[in-house]
Amino acid sequence: MHFDLLELISASSAFSAVRNMFTIAANLASVRERIEAAARRAGREPHTVRLVAVCKTVGPERVREAVEAGAQILAENYIQEAQRKIETLRVGIPWHFIGHLQKNKAKYAIRLFDLIHSVDNFALVEELNRTAQKQGKVQEVLLQADLSGEETKFGVSEGEIIQMAEKISGLKNISVKGLMTLPPFSDDPEESRPYFQKLRSLRDLLAKRKIPGISMDELSMGMSGDFEVAVEEGATLVRIGTAIFGPRPAKH
Numbered sequence: 001m002h003f004d005l006l007e008l009i010s011a012s013s014a015f016s017a018v019r020n021m022f023t024i025a026a027n028l029a030s031v032r033e034r035i036e037a038a039a040r041r042a043g044r045e046p047h048t049v050r051l052v053a054v055c056k057t058v059g060p061e062r063v064r065e066a067v068e069a070g071a072q073i074l075a076e077n078y079i080q081e082a083q084r085k086i087e088t089l090r091v092g093i094p095w096h097f098i099g100h101l102q103k104n105k106a107k108y109a110i111r112l113f114d115l116i117h118s119v120d121n122f123a124l125v126e127e128l129n130r131t132a133q134k135q136g137k138v139q140e141v142l143l144q145a146d147l148s149g150e151e152t153k154f155g156v157s158e159g160e161i162i163q164m165a166e167k168i169s170g171l172k173n174i175s176v177k178g179l180m181t182l183p184p185f186s187d188d189p190e191e192s193r194p195y196f197q198k199l200r201s202l203r204d205l206l207a208k209r210k211i212p213g214i215s216m217d218e219l220s221m222g223m224s225g226d227f228e229v230a231v232e233e234g235a236t237l238v239r240i241g242t243a244i245f246g247p248r249p250a251k252h
């Protein structure tokens with residue numbers, strides 16, 4: 001007879017919480033090791049890459065487990081889901097917003113997030129600036145670049161991004177920290193590499209312009225399937241969900 005210990009443990013819900021906890025901690029440790037190895041391969045200091053744990057669809061208990069296992073930044077895609085989780089958890093570490101942000105949600109985004117990765121149009125930035133001013137905050141943001149021209153993707157085109165940075169330069173309550181991109185989905189991480197290289201070149205180009213108030217220190221790129229390639233190409237923030245928390249329900 002064949003006994004699978006894990007299956008036996010899964011059968012009991014009391015144990016399944018414990019199993020999840022070890023899984024999340026083990027996954028985090030493994031992702032960290034892979035980030036470090038990729039950084040070393042590229043001659044980078046591993047501490048220059050920050051791991052952002054993407055917890056969309058993940059319940060508060062499991063997010064807390066990730067924090068207890070050492071996650072230092074959490075990220076969400078949806079404002080309402082984020083608000084509930086942030087208020088329930090009160091974990092005292094930074095939250096980042098990485099989803100598409102609608103103008104009418106600007107005030108929640110300003111209140112809840114330390115960094116917004118996904119700024120993709122000037123009307124949104126103006127609204128964020130106005131709201132941040134009211135709340136007495138300088139909001140840190142990244143500009144999301146659309147490097148693939150896919151119609152389903154949000155983001156500012158390469159051609160428009162310099163002009164947008166120059167316009168944002170005049171907004172006192174917005175602080176641009178760098179760029180973010182989301183390459184077209186592929187099973188092969190190497191297919192993402194040209195997009196990551198493009199984002200880095202665009203960052204270098206913008207940095208050279210020395211636009212007042214615009215800093216270009218951060219490159220937010222790389223997800224569960226391609227973060228090692230992103231680190232090799234200069235990512236400073238990798239956004240990782242599945243590799244930490246396991247697969248999400250299909251709708252996401």
Ligand SMILES: *Cc1c(COP(=O)(O)O)cnc(C)c1O
Binds near residue numbers: 239
């Ligand atoms: C969901 C999401 C991620 C994380 O994706 P995984 O493949 O689960 O690591 C990263 N970035 C954005 C913008 C996302 O929406």
